[in-house]
Amino acid sequence: MSSFDLSEILGNPEYVSMLLLGIKMTFIVAIGSWVLAMTLALLLLGLRYAPGPVGNAFVTAYVSYHRNVPTLVQLLLWYFGIFTLMPDPVTFWLNDHNAEAIFAVIALGLCQAAYFSEDLRSGMRAVSPGQMEAARALGHSYVSAMRFVMVPQGSRNALPALINHSVSLFKNSSLAVAIGVAELTYAVKEIENLSFRTFESYLLVTVLYLVFSLMIMALGAYTARRADPVRSGRA
């Protein structure tokens, strides 16, 4: 093996475009599943607080399943299992529309929703019940007390955990390679196969992952600072 040389990868337009396509797909999968996960997490949180035992039991089962089954197995179950149970027109449509990526988004989004909803719940639990009592005493209805008093404080408490899980969601997007999504991990394997520059290709992509993860953490820290009324100078 000749000496370390990144220029062979970065100087080749073919490899660079593979890399860029990989980055694009990684972000599509990560952002798509993040939006799905956050939407579902808010719905799950609502169900948790709904009166009656049914919603609570459903959310408990949902969270338990997604936390105790490996994410890769969930991906395989969706792509190889549930996909084949769908009616033919749906299957054809999905095959025409990059089915791998869609199922990666579904599996990762459903899985991460369980973690996000637990983060939000723990954030809400950390708000003292006195806050709710005080808001009600001041004349707020239950819904408006939730809207103006409880959720703003609870979601702020949950921010560090949400940031952590957003980073792991981003890292988990690499699992999509197992069902053939052409994302960043897929790109590095392709480039390595073509260029035989094993060390350089892995190093390049590893640094990219590291930089993106650190960027998400920085964005999260910025959001946390903005959300803090004292440190953002709004109080």
Place this chain on the structure above:
Amino acid sequence: MISDIIAIIRDYWLLLLIGQYPNGPLGGLAATLLLSVLAIAFAFPVSIALALARLSKSPFLNWPVTALVYFTRGVPLLMLILWGYFLVPLVTGANVPSFLTMLVTLVVYQGAFLSEVVRGGIVALGHGQMEAARALGHSYLGAMRFVILPQALYNVIPSIISVFVATIKDTTLGYVINVPDLTFAASQINNQLLTQPFQVFFILAAVYYVICWSLSRVAVLTERRITRKRAGTAPQPTAKSLKLAALTDQPS
């Protein structure tokens, strides 16, 4: 559907349990559990060393280990596995079985995660314990060995169990480099049957669920026990229970 699942379990339970063994490498559930147990067993001492290094005032110990922990946490495990896949044979100069590659990768990865757990346990103890131990004449290492670590590690047992559950789930990623674990066995069955992928992967998910859920319950129960004990509300040993314990020779 249910009869299909029962039929698959009836026909392939041995493959799911131990893989091709003894006609091939140990695989299936046995390989998954062996890999997880070995990974945690090796990662544990590594994590204590890393935690002590991160707590050390010496920049030569502190900085590289902090960098290692940040690196490990910022990069997908799959990426580390691919690194291991080509680095481990390069370092050892021999053809390495994928099981060993996976083990080395998991030890590094979980060692870094576990080190943060251990560090949290030590930081949570407070300075007083260390100061008291040093005042009593213990050296730094002696104080760590006899005073700090026994308390800190006891308090983080629930988190250690959680990392163990995470390790079991992470072993599935060995699928990418063909580690003959439970996921691999399931995909082999799927390749043989071809017509029942949902049933096969459902069984796989169910097995993982049962194992990881049971272990998570153990973690929750242990946590409650430790909280009660620290709050002083756990049942204290009475003279009678101590005598009983001595008679049955069980640690009380």
